[in-house]
Amino acid sequence: MALARSWSIALLGIEGRLVEIEADIGAGMPGTKLVGLPDPGLREAKDRVRAAIRNSRHSWPDTHVTLGLSPANLPKVGSSYDLGIAVAVLAASGVVPGVELSGTVMLGELALDGRVRPVPGVLPALLAARRLGHRRAVVPAGCVSEAALVEGLEVLGAPGLADVVAWLRQEGELVRPDPVETGPAPHAPDLTDVVGQPEARWALEVAAAGGHHVLLTGPPGVGKTMLATRLPGLLPPLSTEEALEVAAVRSVDGSLSRSSPLVLVPPFVAPHHSISVSALVGGGNGLATPGAISKAHGGVLFLDEAAEFGAERLESLRTVLEEGEIRIARSRGVVRYPASFQLVLASNPCPCAPPREIDCTCSPSARRRYLGRLSGPLLDRVDLRVRMRPVTAMRSSEAHPPESTEVVRKRVLVARDRATARWADRGWRTNAAVPGPVLWREFALPRSATALVERALQHGAITARGADRCLRVAWTLADLDGAACPDGDHVASALEFRDRRAA
Known part of the structure; x- marks a missing residue:
């Protein structure tokens, strides 16, 4: 009887949770059982993994194999657990040592010939792995550039299962990512x-x-x-x-x-x-x-x-x-x-x-x-x-192009900088993100400036939410004008934007 473990990541949206993959090789009739709330695609993993191991020139155990994915009540979706399952089985069989598996997350789908195919969700999975304290990740070679975006984590790319086995035996190396470069900005219309x-x-x-x-x-x-x-x-x-x-x-x-x-x-x-x-x-x-x-x-x-x-x-x-x-x-x-x-x-x-x-x-x-x-x-x-x-008229005046x-954009960036500096201590970056109570209490404007908004509220022209949004727009207008705070004209302009009729 032999037991080995590897680790992978389950994604719920873009939030990742650690999954422990256990492979138990025990006495009994040959067969494979997968437990741990797998979806239909993951239930097929045992067949993919068996073929991938066999086509990578290794043998599948000829006794009973139990594969457990923990926590058992967490839904497991997709094929990204294939590589972790294969490595756990090989470690339990004694084909590879289990020393390098500690602290390493395995992600990848296995082809029947042993190739490691790309899977979706590598980036959020590795962000979760780093947060959970893991230090290394083995991902499909086609996902290395994506995985390299996660700083503080050693990323290795695996072209195939045979390459992973050679790396675990310290007989070969996996693919290292190139330095991360920001993608080119697409052409923006003017x-x-x-x-x-x-x-x-x-x-x-x-x-x-x-x-x-x-x-x-x-x-x-x-x-x-x-x-x-x-x-x-x-x-x-x-x-x-x-x-x-x-x-x-x-x-x-x-x-x-x-x-x-x-x-x-x-x-x-x-x-x-x-x-x-x-x-x-x-x-x-x-x-x-x-x-x-x-x-x-x-x-x-x-x-x-x-x-x-x-x-x-x-x-x-x-x-x-x-x-x-x-x-x-x-x-x-x-x-x-x-x-x-x-x-x-x-x-x-x-x-x-x-x-x-x-x-x-x-x-x-x-x-x-x-x-x-x-x-x-x-x-x-x-x-x-x-x-x-x-x-x-389709022709613009040459005097005023x-x-x-x-x-x-230069004016926009200056206004954004003013707003960011004002709200930085509270974690907001734009005026649109500021809650209404803050604008009415801590950053309250003089009653003379807000008189139009209060009058519109009294007459039912705007709602309380609309009044909050008027003040947010007024602060933006003040930032564009370079004013320290909005005045009555800024508030009136903001109210005019809301009072415009769409018909």
Whole structure:
């Protein structure tokens, strides 16, 4: 009778938990039993591992083998445990010593010929392994560049099971990662391409400076999509921590670039209005996978033709906009994914959407029903609402050419720096993240400055949440102006943004 152990990581969302893999070789009829709440894909691991060991010129034990994955009540999903299972069996058989297994995490799917195939979720798994005190990780050779993003952990890449056996016997070496390089920034469209629309351009600058959500309303062809796609170019680059969170979500999803996994440019995600609720917020059987809102974490989520998305999809965003994360309950457990993004909504004013408003053939009730798809509770969470007008001239005046993204971005970065310095002690980086009670108490403005907001509250023009958001926008306007704190004009401008009608 022989017993050996190895270790791997189970992922619940992007949160990792340590899994101890035990292989017990005992007397009895030949056979293999896998216990520890495996999913159907993992139940097949014993067949994959047996074939991989045999095709790597080693023999499978000819007695009874029991494989246990602990903790037993934790769901185990996927094929990333294959390598750990194979190594535990070989160590229990005496083929390899178990000295190097202590403190080492094993991740990888085994092909029948012994190759170690890439698996999703390597980055969040190794971040969890480092947090749990492990010092080394063996991952598929194709995932080495992704795994190298985790500092403080020795990362080794395994092309095949035979290479891992040779390394454990100290008869060979595994692949070492190259130095981590930041991926190239994708080409960003420039604001100079947008003709006219000074109000919308100003709203985009305010949104970038304060991290605010935006609603753009106007007829087709006025530049709503053009403006939205230029917002990421105005935002500051992601910090290393934020970039790792973005990469971790894409690693779980399987969409992370293996050549340049770390990108500092904020992501831009624009799903089609026919997207399902599960694809938007995350879902699936067993343990939920991340949706479009999590892929937009740290960047921009753009919903073009927002009124066409349907109430169920739009209302699913309400809690996410407040909390910055999504929690999804499924049969095998509850997972959490980060979802802190800037929301940009674009909508036509009515179903027929002619270039000129006077040509509209929709009845007043049809217009109300169309814009009514954007519910009051959702719009209450949108800080800036802009009505865009038809473009009347395609040539800009040579005396006043439109500002480029680089010019506007400099002002945005200065405003962001002012906000970051003000809220640094409290852990907030943008004005949009500051809770309302802090703005009304600890950073209270003079009553003369907030008189318009209080009057709007009294008349029911805005809600208490809307009043909080007015103050957040006012602080952003003050940062753009270089003022120490907002005055009455800043508050009035912020209230005007909220009072704009989308129809």
